[in-house]
Amino acid sequence: MMDAPAITSPHPGPRTRQILKRLSAVEAGAGLTYGLGDDPVVLDHAEGAVITDPDGNRFLDMVAGFGSLSLGHSHPALVDAVRTQVGRGQQAMSIGSTTRTDLVEKMAGLVxxxxxxxxxxxxxxxxxxxxxxxRRATGRQGIVAFSGGFHGxxxxxxxxMGRQSQRTGLGTLLAGAIHLPFPDPYRSPFGTDPQQISDTTLALLDQQLGDPASGWMPVGAVIVxxxxxxxxxxxxxxxxxxxLRDICTRxxxxxxxxxxxxxxxxxxxxxxxQRDDNVDPDIIVVGxxxxxxxxxxxxLVSASISESNPVGTESSTYAGNLVSCASALAALEVYESFDISKQARDLGDYFQTQLRAVIGDHRNVGTIRGQGLMVAVELVSDRNGRIPLPVARAVSHLAIQRGLLLYPGGHFGNVLAFLPPLIVTRDQISACVSVVADLLNSVAYDALETTAN
Ligand SMILES: Cc1ncc(COP(=O)(O)O)c(C=O)c1O
Structure with a gap:
């Protein structure tokens, strides 16, 4: 597998520019999300954690389709499964199929x-x-969510969703959504001790759910x-x-x-x-x-919720598309073929250790955190005051010029996040960390910091 990154002609190269120009001429601006930076990468072909663009530049992909490409780009087992399925039938809405049945059976037995x-x-x-x-199962419309959450x-x-910007201009959405502060150990109104933050957030929820005068619409679910x-x-x-499980049950x-x-x-x-034992959600949303x-x-919905929803109410043409189901069966088989959870844990630990060693003391690095291969660096202009430094997208833009794709995010646009494929190598993680360190110590970054402050 190639290690990348390798920028041989300055990004965006001529062929990349041409594609972007063609796209922006015909694609509605609302669909051009370009979440990583203003000069996005154009994929010509990709393998593992490496994307090659039409100009021959190679990018290390630490975003992996926003976490969807857990086995990297074009994993051979998935390529085979998809090729085979497409030749056996692609789509079967309202028709039974062996492929879909195999998958649904497997999913039901996951937990x-x-x-x-x-x-x-x-x-x-x-x-x-x-x-x-x-709503159908509980007859209640209130839903508790968390600030900073993203659900689509x-x-x-x-x-x-926590973020306002994507709701602007849409007027009234669903009634009944209530947002509690997410129990973020780095930024919580309830202190800095994780246990205390957790306890206080839960106590607040418990109190409101139990108070007939809370002002909340009767709550059907908490989503987290x-x-x-x-x-x-x-x-x-x-x-x-x-x-949370305990409070919801009570x-x-x-x-x-x-x-x-x-x-x-x-x-x-x-x-x-599952980091906590004995938590059985009523609904597990997967994708x-x-x-x-x-x-x-x-x-995955509990049998009792399933029973309280009439047959045939939830469907769409491509829900359970056979090619996608075949890909899922192949992916689940790869996940089961070795201890991929342990791999994600080990690589995540390695990632955070490397980041701490190389940029842990940087003046703008507020905290480095994560769980497995969801890893992040939160940038602040003042480490004591934890004042957010909203430069993640601009840093991501610079990273692309250096052949690295990272995920700019965070409540304040101040988080450099990494979601590599679970088959990423240690060398690729080290290459990523060294590009991030170079960037944070560059003149271009200094200019960003000055402008943002
Ligand atoms: C936690 C979470 N829920 C839901 C969604 C929505 O998924 P999709 O983009 O497939 O509609 C996302 C997308 O990033 C997500 O991160």
Whole structure:
């Protein structure tokens, strides 16, 4: 496997520029998200953690399709499975198929407990399904989410998003969404001790759910990313998920674990919520790494929720597309072929250790954190005051010029995040860390810092 990065002609090269020009002439601006920087990389072909552009530049991909490419680009097992399936039939809405049945059976057995599976074409759609099934099962419309959360861009999922900017101009969304402060040990109104932050956040929820005069709409569910992804790769404190499970059970409220980004071994266990023992969510939302790169998502819902939702109410044309299902079966087989959770844990530890050694003392590095291969560096202009330095996107732009793709995120746009494929090598992690260190010590970065301050 190539190690990359290798920039042989300054990015964006002539062929890349030509493609971007063609795209911007015809693609509606709203669809041009270009989340990594203003001069995005153009993929000509890709393998593992390396993208090669039409100019022959090679980029180290530490974003991996925003966490969907857990086995990297074009893993041979997935390529074979997809080729075979496309030759056997691609699509079978409202028709049974062996491939889809094999997958659904496998998914139902992923975790202990009596779960049923429902498939969707995207994580956002799966979140919508979870919201609708919650309403039908509980008859309640209130949903508790967390500040900084990201659950997708369809109207219901967007209601749960923390970030305002993506809601601007849309008017009234779903009624009943309530956001609590995410228990972020680096930035919480409840102190700096993770245990205290966790306890206080849970106590607040407990009190509101139990208070008939809380002012909250009756709550059907709490939805949570136990490692907040887009918000900046922030794991909840140990014990928080167990506490949340307990409160939800006591108040008859459903617990929805959004594992779209964190699921399938990325954080060092099959699902991130499993860091605490005995947490059985009522609904587990999955996507991204389920198929490791083809459009597929879904929910594992408890049998009782499934039973309280009428047959045939949730579906869409491509939900459970056969090629995506074949890709998922192949991905699950690879995940089971070795201890990939341990690999994610070990590589994540290595990543954080390297970052701490090389940039831990940098004046703007507030904290380095993560769980498995969801890793982040939070940038601040003042380490004591923890004042956010919102330069992540600009740093990402510079990183692309150096052949590195990273994920700019965080509540304040001040987090450099990394979501590499789980098959990334230590050499690639080291190469990434050394580019980040060079960047943070560069003249170009100094200029960014001055402008932002
Ligand atoms: C935690 C989480 N939930 C839901 C979604 C939405 O998934 P999709 O982009 O497939 O609609 C995302 C997307 O990044 C996510 O990170």
């Amino acid at each position: 202990d407990g009596d779960y049923r599976v429902i498939l969707a074409a995207s994580g956002s759609e799966a979140v919508e399904v979870a919201l609708k099934m919650t 861009r369809t109207m219901g999922a967007l209601t749960l 990313e136990s490692v907040q992804g887009n918000g900046g790769m922030i794991p909840v404190p140990a014990g928080f998920m167990a506490g 108040h008859g409220v459903l617990l929805i674990a959004d594992e779209v980004m964190s699921g399938f071994h990325r954080t060092g266990s099959l699902f991130a919520y 991204k790494s389920l198929s490791a790169g083809l459009p597929l998502a879904g929910c």
